Each structure stands twice: as structure tokens, then as C-alpha cells.
Amino acid sequence: MAMKVALLGCGVVGAEVVRLINEQSAELSARVGTSLEIGGVAVRRVGRARGTGLDPQLFTTDAMSLVTRPDIDVVVEVIGGIEPARSLILAAVKSGKSVVTANKALLAEDGATIHAAAREAGVDVFYEASVAGAIPLLRPVRDSLAGDRVHRVLGIVNGTTNFILDRMDTQGAGFAESLEEAQELGYAEADPTADVEGFDAAAKAAILARLAFHTQRVTAADVHREGITDVSAGDIASAKAMGCVVKMLAICQRSEAGDSIGVRVHPVMLPREHPLATVNEAYNAVFVEAESAGRLMFYGAGAGGTPTASAILGDLVAVARNRLAATSVGEGGHDTGLPVHEVGKTVTRYHVALDVADRPGVLARVAEVFAGNGVSIKNVRQEGSGEDAQLVLVSHQAPDAALATTVEQLRALDMVRSVASVMRVEAFSEDG
Numbered sequence: 001m002a003m004k005v006a007l008l009g010c011g012v013v014g015a016e017v018v019r020l021i022n023e024q025s026a027e028l029s030a031r032v033g034t035s036l037e038i039g040g041v042a043v044r045r046v047g048r049a050r051g052t053g054l055d056p057q058l059f060t061t062d063a064m065s066l067v068t069r070p071d072i073d074v075v076v077e078v079i080g081g082i083e084p085a086r087s088l089i090l091a092a093v094k095s096g097k098s099v100v101t102a103n104k105a106l107l108a109e110d111g112a113t114i115h116a117a118a119r120e121a122g123v124d125v126f127y128e129a130s131v132a133g134a135i136p137l138l139r140p141v142r143d144s145l146a147g148d149r150v151h152r153v154l155g156i157v158n159g160t161t162n163f164i165l166d167r168m169d170t171q172g173a174g175f176a177e178s179l180e181e182a183q184e185l186g187y188a189e190a191d192p193t194a195d196v197e198g199f200d201a202a203a204k205a206a207i208l209a210r211l212a213f214h215t216q217r218v219t220a221a222d223v224h225r226e227g228i229t230d231v232s233a234g235d236i237a238s239a240k241a242m243g244c245v246v247k248m249l250a251i252c253q254r255s256e257a258g259d260s261i262g263v264r265v266h267p268v269m270l271p272r273e274h275p276l277a278t279v280n281e282a283y284n285a286v287f288v289e290a291e292s293a294g295r296l297m298f299y300g301a302g303a304g305g306t307p308t309a310s311a312i313l314g315d316l317v318a319v320a321r322n323r324l325a326a327t328s329v330g331e332g333g334h335d336t337g338l339p340v341h342e343v344g345k346t347v348t349r350y351h352v353a354l355d356v357a358d359r360p361g362v363l364a365r366v367a368e369v370f371a372g373n374g375v376s377i378k379n380v381r382q383e384g385s386g387e388d389a390q391l392v393l394v395s396h397q398a399p400d401a402a403l404a405t406t407v408e409q410l411r412a413l414d415m416v417r418s419v420a421s422v423m424r425v426e427a428f429s430e431d432g
């Protein structure tokens with residue numbers, strides 16, 4: 001008997017899911033062991049020509065009735081947002097359906113409730129598409145690394161911001177025009193603020209931290225978040241002058257003592273020889289550093305309808321196979337309860353560019369401020385002279401709180417006319 005799929009949402013991703021299910025129906029049947037059939041599609045408005053080739057009778061605005069319909073086996077949720085997606089997924093799970101979702105916002109906010117409900121009902125909730133689009137990342141972290149101890153996960157997990165920063169760096173393009181282009185290409189969230197202010201990446205970081213460190217505690221609210229709206233052409237030029245590129249990274253890291261984790265999303269300057277520096281356009285790439293496996297890198301298309309639909313179809317095949325075998329994964333049953341520490345405790349390093357008066361003693365006074373906060377300077381250079389002098393300093397690693405205080409105190413110095421650029425600098429974890 002065919003396995004029936006209910007699709008919630010028929011936008012950028014949903015339309016591609018329909019296309020791929022239709023086009024690959026024979027292969028999918030062979031891989032699952034039974035055929036997959038679309039049993040209904042929930043949309044906001046029926047009667048619109050969507051070019052899906054589906055029978056118009058399949059479309060409904062009553063998503064709740066669709067997900068609880070007895071003949072539906074699997075629900076694919078690609079509406080996005082918290083409600084009604086949460087209620088629909090919980091209703092589906094409680095009705096014994098397995099779920100495939102791309103909804104990182106929801107999983108980051110309330111994944112623990114959803115996984116608990118799925119365990120209770122003995123069904124799967126799979127969500128590979130929610131982090132780094134097409135890249136097989138979550139299942140490798142959850143399954144392949146289940147026997148290892150992850151120390152750090154670091155990567156580019158938002159395609160839209162990577163696209164914008166890449167355009168600004170390589171073409172000198174403006175922020176607004178690059179965002180518009182990313183929207184046209186189907187990379188951006190329905191509200192692109194989620195991308196450019198780092199909410200989307202923070203949600204993905206929370207999901208990654210939960211899986212990598214086996215803790216159910218992390219939600220998007222625990223993630224230190226800075227978006228890219230304050231990244232200026234000056235920051236990009238400053239990075240270039242240092243042989244660096246600006247990227248927005250998500251970083252999830254176990255503390256030195258191993259008793260807490262730091263989870264943060266912010267722009268960084270990366271040396272151009274760093275593998276993440278070469279990740280262009282809307283591509284994503286994620287490093288996972290684990291005790292025994294060492295350093296692993298996952299790279300590929302992190303956004304866009306077709307690549308995201310690929311991840312959804314992979315999950316669809318997996319949950320369909322599990323249903324045929326009458327089994328489920330039961331995620332989230334084991335919880336280490338590792339807490340998230342404040343960003344101030346995270347060890348990082350800063351790049352600081354200061355507009356200063358070119359006078360004797362300025363450098364000494366600036367160095368004194370660094371030293372007073374226990375921050376040692378890795379390198380310093382001066383650009384320009386006279387009233388147009390700029391001091392550019394890069395620190396060694398220090399607690400983020402000490403670096404932030406250093407910048408505040410520098411800002412207050414008379415001889416510092418303005419702080420032209422402040423950004424964290426990331427390299428490999430072993431670099432000082």
C-alpha cells in the first residue's frame with residue numbers, strides 16, 4: 001500500500017518537494033520499499049495556479065484536518081515560523097504520523113517538546129533541511145559521531161548573509177542590493193531580518209549544539225547573536241588589509257573544563273587561507289572537531305528551494321523506511337544537561353582599528369589599556385599619519401569580557417577619536 005504524505009506549505013521549498021516526489025516517484029518507491037504519494041497540500045489560499053501539476057482537489061486551507069487524517073502517514077512541514085507549525089506538528093505526532101520539517105526557528109525554540117512528543121508516540125521527527133540546507137550534517141552529528149566526543153562545531157550556516165558578505169567583499173556591492181538578490185534567488189527567510197540579524201543562524205547553532213553536546217537545554221535565546229547589519233565597508237577593507245575576509249560564523253564550543261558550552265553567532269575576520277574563507281555565494285560549510293575523529297568539514301548548498309528539498313526527500317525516505325520497519329529514532333532521550341555559559345567567558349581574539357592622533361605616547365597608552373585587562377597584543381600596525389592616523393591591533397586570545405572592556409576603555413581615551421572597526425578574529429582552535 002502507498003505511503004501517504006501530507007505537505008504543509010507550498011512555497012520556495014514546498015513546491016520543489018512536490019516536483020521531486022513526482023519526478024522521482026519510481027526511484028523513491030524502490031528505495032523505500034513502497035510508493036510515496038502526496039495525499040494533500042495545505043496552503044494559505046486554494047485556487048492559485050501553482051504549476052505543481054497536482055490535482056487541485058489535493059489543496060486545502062485546513063491544515064489541521066489534513067495532518068490528523070487517518071490515511072496520512074508522514075507530514076512534511078515547510079510553512080516555517082512557530083505557529084501554527086508547532087500545533088500542526090504536535091497534532092501530527094500525537095496522531096501517529098512521522099514528521100519531516102525544515103523549521104529551524106521552531107526546533108530551536110521548542111525542539112525538546114517536539115522530540116518528547118515523538119518519543120512518546122513512537123514516531124520520527126527528522127529535520128536535516130533545517131540546518132545547512134542540503135548538506136548532510138545533522139544525521140552525521142547525531143548518528144555517525146554518537147560514539148565520539150565533540151569539542152567544537154564552527155561554520156557558515158546562513159546562505160543569505162554569506163551571499164551578501166561575499167558580494168560586498170568581491171564586487172564592492174552594497175548591502176541592500178545584495179540582500180534583494182538573495183531574496184530573488186529564494187535564499188532568504190520570509191522575513192529577511194531573520195537572516196541579517198543572525199536569528200536564523202542562532203536557531204541553527206542551538207540545534208547543532210543540542211545534537212553535538214547531547215543537551216536538550218539550548219534554545220535560540222541562549223545563543224549570543226550579532227548579525228551583519230553593522231558590518232561596514234570599512235570593516236571589509238580593514239579585513240582585506242590584514243589578508244582576511246569577513247564571514248558570519250556560528251560557533252558552539254565546549255568550555256576548557258568541559259562542564260559548559262558557549263554558543264554564539266557573529267561576524268568574524270578569517271584569514272583568507274582558512275578553509276571557511278573560501279566558502280562563497282550562498283554556500284555553507286561546517287567544521288566539527290571531535291576527540292577521536294579529529295576535524296571534519298561539511299560543505300555544500302545551504303539554501304535554495306531545490307537543495308533544501310533534497311534534504312527533505314532524504315529524510316522522507318528515512319522516516320518512511322522506519323515506518324515500514326515499525327521503528328523510530330527516539331531522539332533526545334538522553335540529556336547531559338550541559339549548561340550554556342555567557343559569551344564573556346568565551347575565549348576569542350579581537351581586531352580593533354582606532355582613529356587616533358599621531359602623537360608620541362599614543363601607542364603606549366593604548367597598549368597599557370590592553371595590558372590592564374590582561375589582554376596581550378599579537379600585532380599592531382599604523383596606517384596614515386598626522387590627524388588621519390589609524391592604529392590597527394589584533395589581540396591574542398583572551399576572555400571575550402576582557403576584550404569588550406578593553407574596547408570600552410579605548411573608546412573613552414582622549415587620543416582615540418573613534419573606534420573605526422571592532423571584530424572578532426577566528427582561526428583554528430590551536431592558534432594562540
Ligand SMILES: NC(=O)C1=CN([C@@H]2O[C@H](COP(=O)(O)OP(=O)(O)OC[C@H]3O[C@@H](n4cnc5c(N)ncnc54)[C@H](O)[C@@H]3O)[C@@H](O)[C@H]2O)C=CC1
Pocket residue numbers: 008009010011012013014042043044063077078079080081084102103104105129130131133186187188189190302303304305308
Ligand atoms: N528557502 C530556503 O533556502 C530554506 C528554507 N528553510 C525553511 O523551510 C521553510 C519554508 O521556507 P520557504 O519555502 O523558503 O518559505 P516560503 O515563504 O517560500 O514558503 C512558506 C509557504 O507556507 C505558506 N503558509 C504559511 N502559513 C501557512 C499555513 N498556516 N497553512 C498553509 N500554508 C501556509 C506560505 O503561504 C508560503 O507559501 C522555513 O521553515 C524555512 O526556514 C530551510 C532551509 C532552506
Ligand SMILES: N[C@@H](CC=O)C(=O)O
Pocket residue numbers: 130132133157158159160161187188189195200302303304
Ligand atoms: N534563509 C536561510 C535558508 C536556509 O536555511 C539561509 O539564508 O541560509
Ligand code: NA
Pocket residue numbers: 128129130131132133134135136137138311
Ligand atoms: Na542539512
